[in-house]
Amino acid sequence: MTSDDDAQDLLARLDAVVPRIDVRTSRVIPRARRRRALRRTVGTLVVAGVVAGTGWVAQAQPWSPRTVTLLPAQPTAEAPSVPATPPPPPPPAVEPASAVSPVPPGSWWYARHQSAGAEGAAAINESWLSPHQPGLLVWGEDLANATGVGPRNVLGTFVIDGERIEMLRDVSRLPTDPAALESVFRASVEPDRRSGTDDEKVYGMAYDLLIEAGLLPEGLRHAAWSVAAGLPGSAVTPGADSTGRPGEVLDHPRAQNGAERLVRDPATGLLLELGSSGSMTVIVEQRVVDAVPVEPTLESSGCTAWESC
Structure with a gap:
């Protein structure tokens, strides 16, 4: 038997053992893309978290494989100022x-x-x-x-x-x-x-x-x-x-x-x-x-x- 005949015989045996599953290829590619996008997004957030420790935060945008925009962090909210102690009242006027x-x-x-x-x-x-x-x-x-x-x-x-x-x-x-x-x-x-x-x-x-x-x-x-x-x-x-x-x-x-x-x-x-x-x-x-x-x-x-x- 030729090698082609052996291959066909193997396929026939597999078909008999494993039921056929129809796959709609129109859904496979987008799903794979979403997985890749998720992995890349998580990686981007991790990087952003590291960068934020140095004073920067990631700007939320639709993901792009080529562009990640980083902006300066917003000023930290200042603690409420404590009113200064008022100066003591002037001493009463004294005649020279x-x-x-x-x-x-x-x-x-x-x-x-x-x-x-x-x-x-x-x-x-x-x-x-x-x-x-x-x-x-x-x-x-x-x-x-x-x-x-x-x-x-x-x-x-x-x-x-x-x-x-x-x-x-x-x-x-x-x-x-x-x-x-x-x-x-x-x-x-x-x-x-x-x-x-x-x-x-x-x-x-x-x-x-x-x-x-x-x-x-x-x-x-x-x-x-x-x-x-x-x-x-x-x-x-x-x-x-x-x-x-x-x-x-x-x-x-x-x-x-x-x-x-x-x-x-x-x-x-x-x-x-x-x-x-x-x-x-x-x-x-x-x-x-x-x-x-x-x-x-x-x-x-x-x-x-x-x-x-």
């Missing part, structure tokens, strides 16, 4: 030291004065004054004659920025610039108050501040001195008071009292001595204290109310 009385509540400005007249007789008097509470006056160092006085919180009558203030209590309203302070003084001049020329009235306003300079801020002391020193007839020279303490001496002629002399400590602006040729008063000691030797009383003051005393 140049505008505040050096005598705080509960304290007094103590001054010890020694006066000498033309005859040479000396007298001692002491004062405890405050802009916040009643004070005390004592003559001859004898507490038995102590006299109560009201708070020294009225500076006078002034016209400031066009406003007339009969009893100025707010020391910060008076400027510490000498030119501005003189302008306030001149605006406050009245024909029926004080005596003399306008210049003499301005000097009187400056003098009133200087004799209680311990209750005033330092800047205002210096401004009042500058106003008095700059008026016609005033002369300022270096010198000393009658006890030999060095200071700045201001001589000013006044119609009623003749030549008036003031001596101050230029560092603090506090008066060391004041008076005229007939009598001089030396301020021997002055400072802030936190107590008075005896309690001021309305009975000792002779007043009905502290505010009017």
